[in-house]
Amino acid sequence: MRLDPIRVLVTGGAGFIGSALCERLLRDGLEVICVDNFVTGRAANIAHLLAVPGFRLVTHDVIEPLDLPGPLHEIFHLASPASPVDYQRLPLETLRVGSAGTDNMLALARAKNARFLLASTSEVYGDPLEHPQREAYLGNVNTVGPRSVYDEAKRYAEAITAAYHRTYGTDTAIARIFNTFGPRMRLNDGRVVPNFIAQALAGKPFSVNGTGKQTRSLCYVDDMVEALLSLMRSPHHGPVNLGSTEEMAVLDIAGLIADQTGNPLRFVYAPLGQDDPEKRRPDTALAHRLLGWSPAIGIPDGIARTISWFRTDLGRTS
Ligand code: NAD
């Protein structure tokens, strides 16, 4: 029986998903160490946690080794720019955090005998030729295109995670996260949901790349946090897809946000970015079988909660 409290490290804990995860872990009474360099995270995301007993913030760039005194039982490694606008603005930082940053956090997990969970991504499948995407699909990534800095960093991160497990017996898990949205995304982070909500709240037309017929499957952040916790607490080592199977065209995402905000459905079109995936939907049979997990919050409900949060956040910052 474990007598000391569970101590958990969350890298990227000041980001969108990381801050929701820190909040959830604290609610369970765990000790949470949030490590972040704020390259895409925000102090405001964790300001309300600073006074919570058991929470500690360490401002650190994980591409440098990290030595923490005391025990550590779990490491959630989320540090990495995630929005295409962010990672194309920060190409070398993204490659380095996925490679050196992941190596450093795996070394820490090994030293502390902690279970390590990598936040990987559906982008390891690139512009997929198989639909929906199963974990066994090996992907279709352009190694030198503008998205490769993220895709290949995460593919390397998966490879080194698997190698630590095989070589040292480090207890590892790999979460292949599909598009996730919700409160605490930056309104200007460039991803489709915050962009469309920002445009709707400003009464502007929706900015659509390409035809808008390309699809994504959107998962609400609270569901994703539950999935990450379940995977961490499972004994599984191989990659597991986590996400919603409700696939929507970009134009339909705009339609939903238009309906909920009353913004008229008008579009301004821009060219589709190079290698922007045409369709994306996970096969989540494995997550369902291993973890008993599937999302509980439907997209319209999640979008309503997100719009409501952005209205409040805009009120705070304007
Ligand atoms: P985010 O940009 O909001 O959060 C990432 C956090 O990592 C930020 O707080 C940032 O400051 C921090 N960070 C980046 N580089 C760092 C470094 N070198 N050292 C320390 N901290 C660093 O992004 P998010 O959407 O919350 O994504 C979190 C994780 O989940 C990422 O690893 C991302 O690749 C993965 N993911 C997210 C999605 C999604 O739809 N949100 C989908 C697939 C995978």
Ligand code: UDP
């Ligand atoms: N997209 C869009 N308008 C925007 C932002 C994004 O049409 O203002 C499109 C983008 O080209 C992509 C999809 O929406 O086809 C999802 O983009 P996002 O950046 O949210 O995530 P990702 O491409 O990483 O799935």
